[in-house]
Amino acid sequence: VISIASPATGSTVSGNVPVSFSYSDNVAVTAIDLYVNGQLYGKSTQAPFTFALDTTKLANGNYSLTAHAFDAAGNQGVSGSVSIAVSNAVANTQAP
Numbered sequence: 193v194i195s196i197a198s199p200a201t202g203s204t205v206s207g208n209v210p211v212s213f214s215y216s217d218n219v220a221v222t223a224i225d226l227y228v229n230g231q232l233y234g235k236s237t238q239a240p241f242t243f244a245l246d247t248t249k250l251a252n253g254n255y256s257l258t259a260h261a262f263d264a265a266g267n268q269g270v271s272g273s274v275s276i277a278v279s280n281a282v283a284n285t286q287a288p
Contacts (some may be wrong), residue, residue: 193212193215193217193261193269194221194224194259194260194261194269194270194271195213195214195215195271195272196211196212196213196214196258196259196271196272196274197209197213197214197256197285198210198211198212199257199274199276200274201274201275201276202227202275202276202277203276203277204247204276204277204278204279205247205276205277205278205279206247206248206278206280206281207243207246207247207248207280208245208246208247208248209244209245209247209276210242210243210244210245211226211242211244211245211246211257212240212242213241213242213259213261213271214242215241215261215269216255216264217240217267217269218277219263219264219265220262220263220264221239221241221262222237222262222263222264223235223236223237223241223261223262224236224241224259224260224261224262225258225259225260226245226258226259226260227257227258227259227266228250228256228257228258229237229243229255229256230246230253230256230258232266233245236286237287239270245279246251247251247278248280250273250278250280251278252280252283253277253278254275254276254278255276255277255278256273256274256275256276257273257274257275257276258272258273259271265282
């Protein structure tokens with residue numbers, strides 16, 4: 193069983209955003225994959241399985257985060273989705 197603990201759904205985020213999870217298994221969780229809009233963002237095989245989501249590599253807009261947890265037997269649990277809005281400041285590099 194897995195859920196995304198942070199960021200909270202509806203959050204507006206920018207920069208490097210910590211992503212953490214709440215998870216459990218009858219034996220142990222061995223890996224967690226983080227997905228952004230259905231695309232694999234990263235895989236963690238070391239507890240506490242946290243990620244730093246670099247939103248500067250994403251265009252401003254709305255995104256859906258989901259996580260997949262795995263145990264040693266290969267069983268998989270999937271979290272519900274968390275919707276976030278990315279809003280990074282646009283650099284002003286143009287001379288007046």
